[in-house]
Amino acid sequence: MPDPSAAPGRSPAAVFGELAEVxxxxxxxxxxxxxxxxxxxxxxxxxxxxxxxxxPHCFDVPMQERAFGWLARELVSRPPSTAR
Structure with a gap:
C-alpha cells in the first residue's frame, strides 16, 4: 500500500489515488x-x-452475529458429509 509519508514531493491526492486502485x-x-x-x-x-x-475491514458485533449464526446452522444442523 502506498505510504503518504514516504512520498516526498507527491501530492496526497496522487498517493490516495494509488490507494484507491489497490x-x-x-x-x-x-x-x-x-x-x-x-x-x-x-x-x-x-x-x-x-x-x-x-x-472498511472490520468484524463488528452484527457481522459476528451473522457469521456465528450461519456457522451454528451449518455445523450443528447438518450431518457430516464425505469430502469429494
Missing part, C-alpha cells in the same frame, strides 16, 4: 474468489454464503 483491485479479487467458490458450491445451495459490506 482497494479496487482487492474488491475485484474478492468478487472473483466469490464467483469461483460459488461455482464450486453450486450443487449445495445454502452451504456457501458471501457477504460484501460497504464498510
Amino acid at each position: 482497494v479496487g483491485g482487492l474488491r475485484a479479487a474478492l468478487r472473483r474468489a466469490h464467483a469461483l467458490i460459488g461455482e464450486r458450491y453450486r450443487d449445495a445451495p445454502g452451504r456457501y454464503e458471501a457477504v460484501f459490506a460497504p464498510v
